Amino acid sequence: MSALIVSVGLFCTGLYAVLTRRDLIAILVGVEIMMAGALLLLVMVGASAANGASVHAVGLLILILAASEAAVGLALLVAAARRLSTTRVDEMTEVKG
């Protein structure tokens, strides 16, 4: 039960950061915290499974997914900052390419 509270708490804290922060980098950090919470929940629940190796493998694949997301997100952040000279989401009002 305590493990569930920790992982869901991490997920909800990350969600709060995503919804209230106004800077792109802080929003990305919030998404990373959400990912960490979800991965933690998967591993903690899977720890009691009979086939621990499958849980291990799925956790590793999710880690790869989250790392790819972080790399692409940070590249988009740097590109947006170069083009618009800001990282604040409320100043990014144009959607023209």
Next chain:
Amino acid sequence: MSDVVFWSLAACAAIGALTAVLTRDVMRLALGLGLVLLATAGFFALFGFGFLALAEVFVYAGGVLVLVLFAIMLVHRAEPGMPSLSSSHSSLVFGACLGLFAFLVSYLRPLATSLSPSSGGGVDALGTVLLGEMLLPFELAGLLLLAALVAVVSVMGGDRR
């Protein structure tokens, strides 16, 4: 002993996450993220997933965190003495997140009945699973990494065209 380690890691994760939510200093934000990621790796090790803990430290604390620091150095030009990160805390969003927390805890409670540290299978069993029944997801993960690499090069090199 296990309980003491668990709650110490939980306290580290909570401090890191709250720092990431509340701080106005961008470097403390990165340090908060690092604390959360290291605490997560500690949880993995505590629950018997040693290789995953090591991968978390190498990939996240060693890779993604350094990428975040590079991104901060590339884009953040804060005036000296001024807080560089702003946020709009609202009680509505806080209430919604609290409600989601209560819902998820009550909904997922049946899964949490038998939580206990396990062996995690060991590295040899992990290799057998990755190159056996999970070969297709494993290959697709490699394809995803290649696609992410091409996307990053394309996005960052887009200004030169």
